[in-house]
Amino acid sequence: MEQSEANPEFEALLLYLKQNQGYDLTGYKRSTLTRRFQHRMSSLNIEGYQSYLAYLQTHTEEHLSLLDDVFINVTSFFRDRAAWDYLAAEILPKIVANKLPDEQIRIWSAGCAAGQEIYSVLILLAEKFGLDFCRKRVQCYATDADEAALKQARQANYSELxxxxxxxxxxxxxxxxxxxxxxxxxxxxxxxxxxxHNLAKDAPISKIDLLLCRNVLIYFNAETQASILVRFHFSLKTTGFLFLGQAETLVNRRQIFAPINLKHRIYKKGLKLEIEDQLSIHSKSHRKPSLQPFTVQSHFWRTAFETNPVAQCAIDLEGCLVSANEQATLLFGLTLNDWNHPFHQLEPGKLLDSEALISKLNHCHQPQILKHIEWNTSNQTRYFDIAIAPVFSFRQKMIGLLLTFVDQ
Ligand SMILES: C[S@@+](CC[C@H](N)C(=O)[O-])C[C@H]1O[C@@H](n2cnc3c(N)ncnc32)[C@H](O)[C@@H]1O
Incomplete structure (x- = not known):
């Protein structure tokens, strides 16, 4: 914990913003936050966090002005030009070469501020492959937590300066x-x-080929940075790239991202996620106070589940998705938002009759196999054999189902 995180008056302010205004700033570095708060307070001639809390409580629009100070929107076209030159010469051609002739390229600028970053990528792509290529083949997402910055980005109107x-x-x-x-x-x-889109809270955008998150992670504390990186891991395709800001270093508890070019802060996906990584993205309040250390055996089985080339989903007795391995995530386009969601509403769940599924949750004490189940997507029809196996606790109490989708 940073030293200033121990200041109870400041923490009370953060709690107020979280509970009353819906803005959770608890994952930001306290050093940056206190500087920004002090800046706002001195412009109002307010001294002391308690007085500022009283001011916030009585001035209903004040939190918006404060957030304007907190979200630092500094940006520019081709910020750190050398890194962009490298991206244009080495990375963009690789992304295009990895694609089928009419396959979409998906790019996400996370923390896009007034939009210069996403327009910079598009200009580079247009230079290399043409405007028509961008129009037909490139889908970009540009997100930010700050609505005012997004408004400028949407308008795409820039001053001479x-x-x-x-x-x-x-x-x-x-x-x-x-x-x-x-x-x-x-x-x-x-x-x-x-x-x-709030990077610290919202589900990530999936199947991304190039994820730019430049000069944003620096504002978060180590724990929040690590949880955002886990979300990014979900987000990127196996062949995808992550592009960070010049001043940023990765807080990689395990090497879930591996450098391609450290100088320019370009990374590819590294190790696969483990259960501990996935738990790090759930908010502190939902987390169990202490996690038991994993035994070698449970680590082995977890890895086997994650790396299994066959898609698998686990659902609990309420019929909600508890976990999906990487193959299932990719196959059915699942995202973190789908965790704890009723399984019958999700793509893999739609392959099963929902009533039959519920009856299996109540009565399925033997594994069963459903043969030749059809799955129609917008461009193809596939068939699966679906194995449904009950999962029992050590006390022989049924705790859910494991579904295995064998592609025929
Ligand atoms: C310094 S700017 C970086 C802009 C651009 N990426 C660049 O490198 O030029 C940081 C941006 O991160 C955004 N930001 C801060 N907290 C965020 C959060 N929790 N989720 C998404 N964006 C956030 C801010 O609103 C701001 O626009």
Whole structure:
């Protein structure tokens, strides 16, 4: 714990914001947070966290001004140019080469601020592969926790000053002169979906080929950084890349990301996730106070489950998804949001008759196999044999079902 995390008056402020305004800032580094709070308080001539708490309680819009100070939106086009040159020369061609001719390329700028980062990637892609390629093949997501920053990003209108550093040829090709500065080319703008997303809380976007999260992780404490990295691991495809900011180092408890180019902070997926990693993304309040150390055997079985090339899902007695291995996650496009969700509403659950599933939860004491179950997706039909096996506790009490989907 950072030293200033021990300041109870400051922690009371954070608790108030979390419980009354729905803004959870507890995962941010206290050193940065206290500086930002002090900045806001001195502009109001308020001294002391208790007085500021009273002010927040009586001024209903104040938390918005405070958050404006807390979310530091500093950004620019091609920030750290050398890293972008490397990305253009080495990484983007690899991403495209990994794809089938009409397969989509999915890019996520997480903590996009006013949008310059996502437009920088698109400009590089358009330079290499053409505007038409971007329009047809590239799907971008640009997210931020700060609605004001997102508004600017959506408008994509930048002042002369913000355009500093954009070479004249790129300016001419990808921007349109506007009354107040420059707007991004509408064809590039079309490939982006903007949205509010809190990295420390919300489920990650899945099947991403390139994830940019630059100059954002530095604001979080080590525990929150580690849990965000676990979410990113879920997010990235096996062949995907993670691009961090120049000043950032990975807090990798285990090497779940491995460097491709350390200088430019570009990583690929490393080790697979383990149960401890997955637990780190659940909020502290839901976590058991102390986790028993895993024995070698349980570690072995967990790894076997995760790495099994056959898709498997575990559901509890309430019929909710408790766990899915990596193959099931990829096959059915599951995300963290699906954990604890009624299984019959999820893609793999729809393959089974929901009433039959509930009856199996009540009466299935022997493994069963459902043969030749059809799964129609938008572009193909596949068939599975689905093995349904009851799971018993050591006391022989049934605790759920394990479903194995064997692709035929
Ligand atoms: C310094 S800017 C970085 C912008 C851009 N990625 C870059 O490197 O130029 C940090 C951004 O992170 C966003 N941010 C802070 N906390 C966040 C959170 N919990 N979830 C998502 N974005 C967050 C801020 O609103 C801000 O726009």
């Amino acid at each position: 913000q355009m500093t550093g954009i070479p004249a040829d790129l300016l001419e090709k990808y921007f349109v002169k506007s009354e107040t500065g420059y707007s991004i080319h509408p064809l590039l703008r079309q490939s982006i979906i903007f949205g509010r």
